[in-house]
Amino acid sequence: MDVDMSAAPASAAPSGLNAAVERYYDTTLDLYEDLWGEHVHHGYWDPGEAPGAEGADRRAATDRLVRELVAFAGIGAGAHVLDVGCGIGGSALYLAGSLGCTVDGVTLSAAQVERARQKARDAGLDGRARFHQADALRTGYPDECFDAIWALESLMHIADRAAFFAEALRLLRPGGVLAIATWAVREGELSAEEDALVKQILRHQVMPSFSSLPQHERLAAAAGFERVAAVDWTAAVANSWDPAFALVPRVEGPRAMRELARDRGVDVLGFFYAGPLMLKGFETGAMTYGAVRAVKPQPEAEPAARP
Template sequence: MDPANGSGLNTAVERYYDITLDLYEDLWGEHVHHGFWDRGEAPARNGVDRHAATDRLVRELVDYAELPAGTRVFDVGCGIGGPALQLAGPLGCTVEGVTLSARQAARATEKARAAGLSDRARFHQLDALHTEFPDASFGAVWAVESLMHIADRPAFFAEALRLLRPGGILAVATWAVRDGALDPAEQELVRQILIHQVMPDFSSLEEHERLARAAGFTDVATADWSANVANSWDPGFAEIPQYDRGPGVMRDLARERGVDVLRFFHAGPLMKKGFDTGVITYGALRATKPQSDAGPQQ
């Protein structure tokens, strides 16, 4: 896979989520993203379970970005619709979600129908950087753990600015990498994670902030949530071992879906090591489109 080839990357991401949709939903529930716990909590001892923690991550990003109730939201990388249905339900938002995976879009649509939210949550198989939504269509652009799959991140921030109304909010939660140079062993760990998670590269939280400002956003801020989400990769709590019932199970999955499905299982230990060593980080970004668009900052 050539990260510079946007079409090739999109195809690889689409395939990965098509073949792992049921695995993620079986193990992680409504949300295909990290959970959020208070610092020092251990889920098996004094912390909430994964499902409550993933719900909480959505609430934390809503609060951090000060997302208004009832706003129209563009959901970049909507997955199977977990966050969108939270936004459309309790917050009364209207959500247009996009994903590269046709199976994810179909499953999200099904879940919205079952929840009685089809009028407020719609899902499409689209590239988030190439939609036909007009300028200033949304009050918020929302991206939970999708920006890592986008190779052209300056283009993402430019498109988010285009889609937002003046005063609109950008809310991002993303995997990231520690700012600064990495030693060879750290670089190899990052390389392996990128391969198994079908991502072109990582940016640091600091780089995300710089890109948002360069695109023309104001009131840009980031928060490091690494310690709050790292429990997501605890070997037992991640629940992946329930699928690890010997090489026969893995062979059957690989025959049925192709060897790419094995990336799902290899990623866990790599991500845990990344968080344990501080090489992989995780954070939130919030930003605002100026009331009068003065263009990118120099």
């Protein structure tokens, strides 16, 4: 089913959180792309592997994470996919190019939409990878129009996660799959020091809260999904915050920080704080990372009529 976004209802005015997320990614788009290329997310390594010098294997590691999520969730070739929080189109272009999927990507950032559309045109995939500025909870798409919903490191920016799972269930066809990879927090109570660290990460990365992986599973089941499963990838992705891999330049001293904030806006500072905070979060065990998959139930077959 091909969905024409031009006919979809306009999204409501952005909330305060949505506006902050949009501003953050508009401000940092060139920083992320210059350092990390098309994938603005963690990398994935096998046990015993480590990042190459100067982030040399960043592309391979971030590509690997996309492939791991495809395999874990079971995204089928040729599927119609909604990419929630599509960024500049890295995942969407992989799904459209390597798997022959048709992908609709949505993001709050107008700058990301423009860049993703350009990248799709350059790759000759603009017929199968389309990008729109929209709130993931109010896209205007009709019921049951997607085979898969893909949310790679975007759910952390959505405050009402129960509403996200309900909307995903509405948009998926029966038998459709929800594929999530997300930053998470350890299940259970955190120490005061861990709680303070998590709050710093949330503030600098424009995120309202974190959920644990088991909480994500419970939310999916409560929304009506079945065959819900999660996998903890913390050990596989933790190298992403190794300074040699993250490649986030150091900004030395408060004066340099003030000048940067004056030139680009205060939101850009979160980009530079992310690395050390996340590295500490993984080291302490307060922060985790994992994937969740869930399937929309098929309708029960009608009982056969008696002769």
